[in-house]
Amino acid sequence: MDNLPTYTKQQLALRNGQDKPQIWVAYKGIIYDVTESRLWRNGKHYEHWAGQDLTAELPDAPHTETVFEKFKVVGLIK
Template identity: 65%
Template sequence: MHTYSKTQLAKRNGQDRDEIWIAFEGKIYDVTNSRLWRKGTHYEHWAGQDLTEELAEAPHTAKVFERFEVIGMLET
């Protein structure tokens, strides 16, 4: 599986490129086709970044990520 840097992830924010990616617990998910992530935002969350710490404030569990394709790993 391909590894991406935080800089590469940041470019997939729904503004700079067509792809919309987010990271969670080291995995990068493609949320491009999700109606909830149109234009790279989902409520107060922004695509192109690691959302691991922000999940604690979300009204859902990590199970929500199961519906999205893992397309890579976030470089540590």
Template identity: 55%
Template structure:
């Protein structure tokens, strides 16, 4: 699943609530901590929360207990612009 596709699973308007962590996408729809795609007014569903989880007050295993629904696709690396004579 791409980041654009993940963004549609934001817990709004009847959509499931998905989050990605380290390339794995979890369905957190059944969590009471993810009401309407919002986690304690600090995080929104439909996003890659890998970096945010590093500073979370809980351990990663809390997220890992939810069903896995897919993998987050790697974005292709953008070509660097070269300057100079080459």
């Protein structure tokens, strides 16, 4: 993972499915591309919005962090 590009939180925020077509979320400093997930259509997943770090929100989710294993890693947060 050392050779992945790094992005600022502001750059991540643009990948919200509205400002840019990509839909990305971060978890524990890693950015995942959830664009193809039907659960993230239009950049929204239940009460969560794409383009942000979801680390603090995961404890309230009905799933574990293993959910991120199905998504492509695209970068790291600076």
